[in-house]
Amino acid sequence: MSTDPSHLISKRAASRSALHFTNIPSSGAPKGFKPHPKPLALSYGMPNHGFFPIDSIDVNLVERPFQTTTATSSLPQVDKLSLTGSENGQQTKTPPSSLNTLPSVHISRHTDDPKLIDLARGLQYANVEGHAPLLQFTKNFITRTHKPNYEDWTTLISNGASDGLNKAADALLDPGDVVLVEEFTFSPFLRFSGNAGAIAVPVKIDLSNDSDGIDYDALVQQLDNWEKDHPDLPKPKALYTIATGQNPTGFTQSLEFRKKVYALAVKHDFAIIEDDPYGYLTLPKYRKPTVGEPKVDEITIDDYLENDLTPSYLEIDTTGRVVRIETFSKLFAPGLRLGFVVGHTKVITAIKNYSEVVNRGASGLTQTIVNNVIQDNFNGVDGWLEWILKMRLNYSYRKDLLLYSIFESEAYKKGYVDIIDPKAGMFVTLKVNLPENVNVVEKMKLLLFKLISVGVLVVPGYNMTVDLEFSKDRSNFFRLCYAPANNDDEILESGKRLTQGVYEFFENGLEF
Numbered sequence: 180m181s182t183d184p185s186h187l188i189s190k191r192a193a194s195r196s197a198l199h200f201t202n203i204p205s206s207g208a209p210k211g212f213k214p215h216p217k218p219l220a221l222s223y224g225m226p227n228h229g230f231f232p233i234d235s236i237d238v239n240l241v242e243r244p245f246q247t248t249t250a251t252s253s254l255p256q257v258d259k260l261s262l263t264g265s266e267n268g269q270q271t272k273t274p275p276s277s278l279n280t281l282p283s284v285h286i287s288r289h290t291d292d293p294k295l296i297d298l299a300r301g302l303q304y305a306n307v308e309g310h311a312p313l314l315q316f317t318k319n320f321i322t323r324t325h326k327p328n329y330e331d332w333t334t335l336i337s338n339g340a341s342d343g344l345n346k347a348a349d350a351l352l353d354p355g356d357v358v359l360v361e362e363f364t365f366s367p368f369l370r371f372s373g374n375a376g377a378i379a380v381p382v383k384i385d386l387s388n389d390s391d392g393i394d395y396d397a398l399v400q401q402l403d404n405w406e407k408d409h410p411d412l413p414k415p416k417a418l419y420t421i422a423t424g425q426n427p428t429g430f431t432q433s434l435e436f437r438k439k440v441y442a443l444a445v446k447h448d449f450a451i452i453e454d455d456p457y458g459y460l461t462l463p464k465y466r467k468p469t470v471g472e473p474k475v476d477e478i479t480i481d482d483y484l485e486n487d488l489t490p491s492y493l494e495i496d497t498t499g500r501v502v503r504i505e506t507f508s509k510l511f512a513p514g515l516r517l518g519f520v521v522g523h524t525k526v527i528t529a530i531k532n533y534s535e536v537v538n539r540g541a542s543g544l545t546q547t548i549v550n551n552v553i554q555d556n557f558n559g560v561d562g563w564l565e566w567i568l569k570m571r572l573n574y575s576y577r578k579d580l581l582l583y584s585i586f587e588s589e590a591y592k593k594g595y596v597d598i599i600d601p602k603a604g605m606f607v608t609l610k611v612n613l614p615e616n617v618n619v620v621e622k623m624k625l626l627l628f629k630l631i632s633v634g635v636l637v638v639p640g641y642n643m644t645v646d647l648e649f650s651k652d653r654s655n656f657f658r659l660c661y662a663p664a665n666n667d668d669e670i671l672e673s674g675k676r677l678t679q680g681v682y683e684f685f686e687n688g689l690e691f
């Protein structure tokens with residue numbers, strides 16, 4: 180089967196070219212023409228780096244999450260768990276005297292190290308695909324973590340996943356095209372696909388506890404009966420999926436499941452846009468968090484890569500139809516606005532040409548800082564994975580704390596709520612076991628007011644639908660995110676307030 184995805188590229192993207200006005204003519208050279216080996220450039224509008232006011236930057240770092248944060252608990256300790264001094268929690272702070280031994284990275288105006296970006300280049304105009312050292316890192320990283328199943332793939336640096344998604348939508352979707360989207364989703368994607376003129380059609384999610392997310396049987400039915408059920412719509416051109424640690428539901432598709440969905444993509448000839456901001460944050464099954472016990476088993480990088488990390492759709496792609504969207508937002512920091520896209524070179528070229536139109540790529544300074552911190556401080560791919568494992572340890576502890584506070588609650592014990600224990604990411608789904616024959620969205624709205632009044636903010640599933648009418652009966656859940664809490668106490672207290680609010684709501688006959 181061919182790995183050429185040309186037929187999946189949108190007409191708009193295929194019609195773009197990106198010839199820069201400074202380009203040296205590529206044809207029409209007179210006979211005997213030989214370019215000068217060292218021409219002097221009076222062409223580009225690039226200020227010489229001597230005009231840059233920054234000479235060097237020192238980036239001061241920590242060795243583990245929360246090492247120096249000043250966030251402290253302002254809430255009362257929850258009695259069942261003593262939280263002080265927990266290895267993986269956030270209470271252990273580096274004493275001020277040892278702060279000056281923390282690592283730092285010096286970024287200078289010039290370097291000869293090909294793995295680093297110096298300021299003379301980082302602050303200069305650059306390729307829209309991204310700076311070569313960072314591009315090389317992303318290729319090495321993907322080769323180590325999610326090696327594509329064919330040769331002709333490459334990467335492109337983006338301004339975070341949002342930018343990658345918008346560009347992938349542009350590259351694949353023409354006005355009137357259909358994109359399948361998990362019925363509960365990261366709703367900004369609907370703006371990106373809408374921006375390309377595409378129509379988003381929801382795919383049912385199976386919300387049972389051991390689900391892979393997408394309801395496979397419903398998807399098969401949907402595709403097989405497409406012409407009959409949607410006489411006015413073309414067959415889907417793409418599927419947008421958050422296959423690992425889905426936002427908002429937290430589900431992760433197993434490799435076997437992905438193979439089945441991929442086979443559908445080949446059969447029905449659609450592309451797969453795989454958005455994966457959370458996948459590296461793998462989470463072991465719930466274990467009651469206890470002080471003094473290791474929170475999760477120690478894991479080596481090889482073990483993590485072989486047994487823990489769920490493979491990407493890239494790894495089963497033999498036809499070049501998968502575009503994977505990565506981001507540094509959740510693993511480094513969102514304010515960087517930095518990510519990358521992985522896919523077939525033809526799709527990445529289409530994305531590059533759109534980058535020339537919309538934003539000419541990611542900030543050079545951001546790329547410089549991330550690249551040099553990863554290379555200089557973490558020593559490349561495996562050191563960066565070590566950092567990811569530290570984050571994973573912290574997130575798994577946070578997840579278990581939140582689950583613990585819910586499992587201990589009256590609302591849980593009385594069966595008012597149920598939990599989906601996520602295998603990756605930042606989100607737990609709290610299902611509210613409403614009786615049949617109630618208006619789910621109305622009751623969930625009322626319950627949301629109750630929760631706000633008891634002092635906890637959550638995201639209702641109905642706010643993240645592709646089509647509320649389609650999903651209204653399955654909207655009886657809240658998305659809980661344990662990422663923003665300042666400390667362990669806040670997580671426990673959030674769980675307590677949440678379940679107390681639900682309890683009162685049920686005890687009051689589902690009224691406020």
Ligand SMILES: Cc1ncc(COP(=O)(O)O)c(C=O)c1O
Pocket residue numbers: 338339340341342365421426454456506507508513517518
């Ligand atoms: C599924 C998903 N995709 C993309 C993004 C956006 O990521 P970025 O900050 O890299 O644009 C988010 C952020 O929450 C997300 O949940």
